[in-house]
Amino acid sequence: MTTLRAVEDWTIENRTLKHHEFHTHQNHFLVLCQDNFEVNGTQADHSIEGQFFDTVQVPLWDGDPEHPFPSVKVRMDCRGLDVGDFVYHCHIAEHGDHGMMAIIRVNPAPAAAKSQPEATVRPAGQAGPATAGVRKPPSWPSVRPQAAREHKNTT
Numbered sequence: 001m002t003t004l005r006a007v008e009d010w011t012i013e014n015r016t017l018k019h020h021e022f023h024t025h026q027n028h029f030l031v032l033c034q035d036n037f038e039v040n041g042t043q044a045d046h047s048i049e050g051q052f053f054d055t056v057q058v059p060l061w062d063g064d065p066e067h068p069f070p071s072v073k074v075r076m077d078c079r080g081l082d083v084g085d086f087v088y089h090c091h092i093a094e095h096g097d098h099g100m101m102a103i104i105r106v107n108p109a110p111a112a113a114k115s116q117p118e119a120t121v122r123p124a125g126q127a128g129p130a131t132a133g134v135r136k137p138p139s140w141p142s143v144r145p146q147a148a149r150e151h152k153n154t155t
């Protein structure tokens, strides 16, 4: 859930042993960076950083508990006109059909905020008003292998 005019940075981690394609409807996102691809055996295409897309590849994790999860950081910019529920899902149809699909709800901005300037983005970790700061991204995908590190000793 978010609010119109919010700008959020999302980190999409692939904690699975399969390749996934993060895909959004309605709103394109800005690709900020791709991390930990090489350590898991995949080559990142850094030419896409700084560009807007509705789909981005998030390659598989190699399953080595010593390796970080491959991730893509994107900027979700809700300063447009769109209010409502929008789908994001894995673009591989079989994965979307099996649950890798969710909704982002963009709520109208509070009336008091309408006279304020555009939302600003802060570096991750810096405190700020909840309406304009970078929020902790939702975890995605929800489908995780049993080998995912934080669940290794608890499942």
Ligand SMILES: [Cu+2]
Pocket (backbone or CB within 6 Å): 019, 020, 021, 090, 091, 092, 095, 096, 100
């Ligand atoms: Cu997938």
